[in-house]
Amino acid sequence: xxxxxxxxxxxxxxxxxxxxxxxxxxxxxxxxxxxxxxxxxxxxxxxxxxxxxxxxxxxxxxxxxxxxxxxxxxxxxxxxxxxxxxxxxxxxxxxxxxxxxxxxxxxxxxxxxxxxxxxxxxxxxxxxxxxxxxxxxxxxxxxxxxxxxxxxxxxxxxxxxxxxxxxxxxxxxxxxxxxxxxxxxxxxxxxxxxxxxxxxxxxxxxxxxxxxxxxxxxxxxxxxxxxxxxxxxxxxxxxxxxxxxxxxxxxxxxxxxxxxxxxxxxxxxxxxxxxxxxxxxxxxxxxxxxxxxxxxxxxxxxxxxxxxxxxxxxxxxxxxxxxxxxxxxxxxxxxxxxxxxxxxxxxxxxxxxxxxxxx
Numbered sequence: 119x120x121x122x123x124x125x126x127x128x129x130x131x132x133x134x135x136x137x138x139x140x141x142x143x144x145x146x147x148x149x150x151x152x153x154x155x156x157x158x159x160x161x162x163x164x165x166x167x168x169x170x171x172x173x174x175x176x177x178x179x180x181x182x183x184x185x186x187x188x189x190x191x192x193x194x195x196x197x198x199x200x201x202x203x204x205x206x207x208x209x210x211x212x213x214x215x216x217x218x219x220x221x222x223x224x225x226x227x228x229x230x231x232x233x234x235x236x237x238x239x240x241x242x243x244x245x246x247x248x249x250x251x252x253x254x255x256x257x258x259x260x261x262x263x264x265x266x267x268x269x270x271x272x273x274x275x276x277x278x279x280x281x282x283x284x285x286x287x288x289x290x291x292x293x294x295x296x297x298x299x300x301x302x303x304x305x306x307x308x309x310x311x312x313x314x315x316x317x318x319x320x321x322x323x324x325x326x327x328x329x330x331x332x333x334x335x336x337x338x339x340x341x342x343x344x345x346x347x348x349x350x351x352x353x354x355x356x357x358x359x360x361x362x363x364x365x366x367x368x369x370x371x372x373x374x375x376x377x378x379x380x381x382x383x384x385x386x387x388x389x390x391x392x393x394x395x396x397x398x399x400x401x402x403x404x405x406x407x408x409x410x411x412x413x414x415x416x417x418x419x420x421x422x423x424x425x426x427x428x429x430x431x432x433x434x435x436x437x438x439x440x441x442x443x444x445x446x447x448x449x450x451x452x453x454x455x456x457x458x459x460x461x462x463x464x465x466x467x468x469x470x471x472x473x474x475x476x477x
Contacts, residue, residue: 121286123239124354125227126261127246129206130278132223134165135256136202137192146322148173148189153388155179155191160385162194162392165312166278176367176385196395202254203396209249213242218354222396224273226266228354240283247281264289267350271300289317289348294321301345303338305368307415307450320346336417363397364411364455365389372415372448383438386454387431394429394456404459405429410437411453419451429456 129135133151138144153159159179171186174305183189203222210217227246233310234243243260250258257279261272264286275282284292297319299309310317315334317323323331323346331339344350367386409423422441426433434454442449 121228122228122231122264123232124263124266124269125211125229125239125243125246126266126273127227127243127250128227128259128261128270128273128277129223129250130257131163132166132202132256133163133194133199134168134192136199137195138165140198144249146468148299150179150182150189150191151194152179152191153194153384155183156468159191159383160388161191162388164189164472176382176389178381194392196392200396202256205254206258209246209253212249213246215356219358221393224403226269226354240281244279245281265348265350266354267302267345268348270294270302271296274300284348293346293348294319294324296320298323298346301342303341303368306370307368307372332408338417345357362455362457363390364409364453365392365393366411366451366453368451369449372450374448375442375445378438378442378449378452380419380435383430383435383453386452387434390454390456391429392445404457405456408433408437409455409456409457410434410441411455412438412441412449412453413451413453415448415450417450423457 121397127421134149137151138149146167149166149173150161150164150168150173151285152161152163161173161175161182163175164182168186168189173182173186173189179191182191190293191233191274199222205215206221207225210225210227213234214227214229214232218226220226229239229242232239232242235245243262247258247260250256258277259273259277260281261269261275261284262281263269263272263284266308268284268289272282272284298304298312298317299306301320304312323342326343327341328340331343333339335342335456365386367382405421405427407425408427408429409421411419411421422437424433424437438452
């Protein structure tokens with residue numbers, strides 16, 4: 119069997135980068151894209167100049183301005199970002215037909231059978247990033263690895279405008295020294311829970327049996343077992359039946375239901391709206407139900423859905439309040455999502471974990 123060669127391309131501060139490209143006078147200034155501070159808006163993204171002030175995605179715009187008074191907040195322009203994304207995906211197609219989009223600004227590329235650059239995925243990733251910059255004027259980072267999970271971890275290693283490779287022969291050593299907080303689903307709260315069991319690095323998880331992990335962490339224990347060993351057998355998928363779309367936020371500290379602010383719920387809705395907008399640019403979609411997912415501090419979770427298809431922050435907020443009424447258990451994760459009327463549509467990622475500790 120041919121060893122997979124997967125590239126994960128992740129655009130750097132995509133929305134903000136497109137805005138700065140179109141208005142060079144913004145270069146070097148702290149720039150964010152998001153909602154107005156006067157209407158409980160939140161940041162969708164911000165550039166690295168803004169991040170120096172501690173700003174990040176999903177932060178309330180009003181708070182961001184207090185931390186960085188010179189911050190320039192621009193309104194979201196999905197049509198502009200979609201156009202840039204479409205151009206970038208056309209560039210991808212010059213190098214491979216096996217493309218799995220995750221969102222407007224990131225995708226997996228399977229280049230296992232490419233003959234370009236004598237089969238070097240590293241040189242191919244460099245070429246793709248250079249082509250994106252030459253044609254679109256914005257930078258991208260890349261991760262190169264033998265599977266999707268590792269490629270996604272690697273693409274964050276040398277951001278911005280860099281790349282990192284994890285070779286098959288280096289997977290075992292790389293995973294042993296990888297902090298568990300780099301794994302999917304491990305935010306600050308989960309990392310602290312793992313730490314109480316003496317787990318800080320993947321090599322610590324590797325000392326546990328799969329049964330002990332599932333006994334302690336439930337179904338997530340199976341994922342921890344595989345992820346800690348760099349195991350991910352998922353192929354790059356170009357199409358599939360889309361049944362639902364959802365976004366999630368894992369909080370850096372558990373929140374009581376009454377402390378979940380409208381800004382947080384608005385941020386979730388804005389991210390889901392962005393994903394849905396991206397999806398509808400690929401295929402018409404009909405919403406069948408709305409749902410809200412809640413995971414508590416003890417890792418137990420619950421979901422509530424409604425056949426009311428009004429796609430609004432109010433509808434999701436009402437679902438959330440219905441489920442958490444008279445409940446005082448701390449919450450570690452909230453998800454908003456929609457189920458679609460069954461039909462074939464292009465694949466986009468089913469989940470977006472939004473961890474306030476990382477952007």
